Every structure is written in structure tokens, then in C-alpha cells.
Amino acid sequence: MQQTIVGAIERVAEDVVSLVLKGATGPLAPWEPGAHIDLALPNWLTRQYSLCGDPADRESYRVAVRHDRLSRGGSEYIHRFLRQGRTLDVSLPRNHFPLLPAPEYLFLAGGIGITPILPMLRAAAASGVPASLVYMGQSRASMPFADELRSRYGDRVRIIATREQGRPDFAALAAALNPGAVVYACGPGPMLEAAEAAFPAGRLHAELFRPVARSFAPNTAFEAVCARSGQTVQVPADESLLDALTHAGYPVASGCREGVCGSCEIAVVDGEPEHRDAIGAPAGRMYACVSRALSPRLVVDL
Ligand code: FES
Structure with missing residues (x-):
């Protein structure tokens, strides 16, 4: 996480504000076009926004947020309550949408x-x-x-x-x-x-803003063994791995909870994950909000 201070909040269209987030302790992490960050909002929600400023500006990030009338609290909070000067934690930039070289x-x-x-x-x-x-x-x-x-x-x-x-x-x-x-x-x-x-x-x-519709076999319960602590967490069929880990006291970050943002990525040490995300997990990783296990036991690096 990186600490930022909210700078200018500017209305840039009907129902859309842009936010400047200035590095609180020095230059911010570099990024490439197509990258997004997670904003950890003071109301405990995490939301993803594409970076829309200038990658050469290491002093600040810029994002734009549309007020979603069906907001589950993210854009609603930003539009109604967020003020200049507030401190916000943001993730390192991630890029699932890189700009590849092309002649046009x-x-x-x-x-x-x-x-x-x-x-x-x-x-x-x-x-x-x-x-x-x-x-x-x-x-x-x-x-x-x-x-x-x-x-x-x-x-x-x-x-x-x-x-x-x-x-x-x-x-x-x-x-x-x-x-x-x-x-x-x-x-x-x-x-x-x-x-x-x-x-x-x-x-x-x-x-991709919305997950692709795919079908999977019915959920089954499995065990998640946290390699670093040695604790075994039971993941019931009706609960996500993310929620089971969170309830057991492992604070895994999350954002979309739909397998499209990448916030909840965790490392898998052993066992066979069933990847249900829409972005493609790197080898040895999985997204705990939607992905589950094909093996009865999964060892994760927590
Ligand atoms: S919370 Fe977005 S991929 Fe899991």
C-alpha cells in the first residue's frame, strides 16, 4: 500500500469527478497506460479505478469516478463525503490492460x-x-x-x-x-x-469491466491451510475462500469480488485451485474472491 493525500477534486462531467492523489511520503510507484489502483476508502470499501493521469508524474495519480446510483458504497462515498486533504491508502498499480507496441x-x-x-x-x-x-x-x-x-x-x-x-x-x-x-x-x-x-x-x-458468464460445478467445501501460521481454515460450500480467510483473521484485500480486478490475489503453495476469475491468474497464484479448490486441501501463503 502507498499513502496518498487527496488533492483537487474536480467535476469533469455529469456525475463524474476526478481525484488527484498526491504521494504522502515521496514519489509514487511507477505505472504504464492501462494500469489501475485500488483505493482503500475510509468506509472500509476498496474500489478499483484506472489511472488516467500522466505516467511521467511520479508525485500524484489521477483517477475519475462516476457516481453509480446503484453504488454499494464506493462511488457514493467518494462523491458525497470524500474531501481534499484526506489521507487514502492506495495499492501499487496493476495492469491487466497493457498497451502493446503497434504501428497504429x-x-x-x-x-x-x-x-x-x-x-x-x-x-x-x-x-x-x-x-x-x-x-x-x-x-x-x-x-x-x-x-x-x-x-x-x-x-x-x-x-x-x-x-x-x-x-x-x-x-x-x-x-x-x-x-x-x-x-x-x-x-x-x-x-x-x-x-x-x-x-x-x-x-x-x-x-473487461464485467465478468464473463461461465458455469462451474457446484461448490464443495474444502480446507485452506495457511502455510505461515499453520492454521487450517474450513471453507464451506456456501462461502468464498476470501470470506473464510477474512473471518479467520487473515486480512486479504478485496475490491470487485467478481474476479475481475485482481485485488485479492494470493499465492498457492500446494493443492489444485479452480480458477474462476476473468483475468487469468499468474502461475502459483489465485483470486480468493471467486476461485475455489479442485483438491480437498489447498495450502496458501498466509
Ligand atoms: S476482489 Fe477483485 S478479483 Fe477478487
Whole structure:
């Protein structure tokens, strides 16, 4: 964890604020475009936000937060109660959506999905790689950073207010894609599904906000042995490994609880995990919020 102090809180669109988080004890950990951090909020919730500032700025991070009316407390807290000067712990940046080298980029962003795309576009422009952005949202007023993008990148950015103009024609964009160009897309599920239907799979990189629906065998109970303490924690069929460990006194971080953010990653020493996450656990690791065990006993590094 890194300690930060909340700097400017600025309204950047209807229901969206941007937060500047300044390093409290010196430079913050480096990051690459596409990375996100976990914010440990004072109301005990942890939430993930894509970094949307400048990676060259080691003094502060910037994130943007849409007020979700169905908020389970994360965006609600940030919009209603968070104030400048407050101390916030944030995780080290993690990146499940890295910008890979390509001769040309087409970026697609929907609403708050613009956040990881901002530093990608900045990096592409800085390196002289041709890049364009199609940025869509229900109305211009609901789209954070739209004016900033237009003034910085001019015609390379198309802003589409879908309520008035309808959805952009992804099939036409795909047909016009230059050879070698790759597409980075971030936005709500229906937009990503439309992008997946229109663009060849090998050329599309999409940021997944929602887990992919998959089915698994019914849950069974198993034992989690904590290698460092030697304690055995029983994980009943109706409880997640994350909750069982937390209730037993092992504070494993968590965020989405849906296997998409990576906050709850733990190391597996022995046994066979059943990976149910949507991001792909590295070898020897698992995400305790959704993943379980295929073996009756799992030894974890806690
Ligand atoms: S809490 Fe997000 S992957 Fe587990």
C-alpha cells in the first residue's frame, strides 16, 4: 500500500469527478497506460479505478469516478463525503490492460471507459504512432474529458453523443482499419460486445469491466491451510475462500469480488485451485474472491 493525500477534486462531467492523489511520503510507484489502483476508502470499501493521469508524474495519480446510483458504497462515498486533504491508502498499480507496441492504434471508449484510454492516447501521440479515438457516451455532458481531448488531439478524436447521433458503426470502422492497426476498447458491456462482433479477435484488446458468464460445478467445501501460521481454515460450500480467510483473521484485500480486478490475489503453495476469475491468474497464484479448490486441501501463503 502507498499513502496518498487527496488533492483537487474536480467535476469533469455529469456525475463524474476526478481525484488527484498526491504521494504522502515521496514519489509514487511507477505505472504504464492501462494500469489501475485500488483505493482503500475510509468506509472500509476498496474500489478499483484506472489511472488516467500522466505516467511521467511520479508525485500524484489521477483517477475519475462516476457516481453509480446503484453504488454499494464506493462511488457514493467518494462523491458525497470524500474531501481534499484526506489521507487514502492506495495499492501499487496493476495492469491487466497493457498497451502493446503497434504501428497504429484505434481507441474506442464508452463513458467512464475513457479513463485507461487517456494515457494510452497520450503515449501513442508522444511516440509518434498514428492513433485515433472514437469516444461515445449518451450525451456530451456525460462524457468526462471530452473538451480536453478535442483541444489536445483535434480531429484525431471523434466525440459521439449516442442519444442524438446513435452508436458509431463499428463494422465500418473495422472495414476501414489499416493493416497492422490494433484496437483498444474500454466501456460498458454492450459496447464491448458490439466491438467484439465487429473487429477481428486478434486485433482487439478490450478492458473487461464485467465478468464473463461461465458455469462451474457446484461448490464443495474444502480446507485452506495457511502455510505461515499453520492454521487450517474450513471453507464451506456456501462461502468464498476470501470470506473464510477474512473471518479467520487473515486480512486479504478485496475490491470487485467478481474476479475481475485482481485485488485479492494470493499465492498457492500446494493443492489444485479452480480458477474462476476473468483475468487469468499468474502461475502459483489465485483470486480468493471467486476461485475455489479442485483438491480437498489447498495450502496458501498466509
Ligand atoms: S476482489 Fe477483485 S478479483 Fe477478487
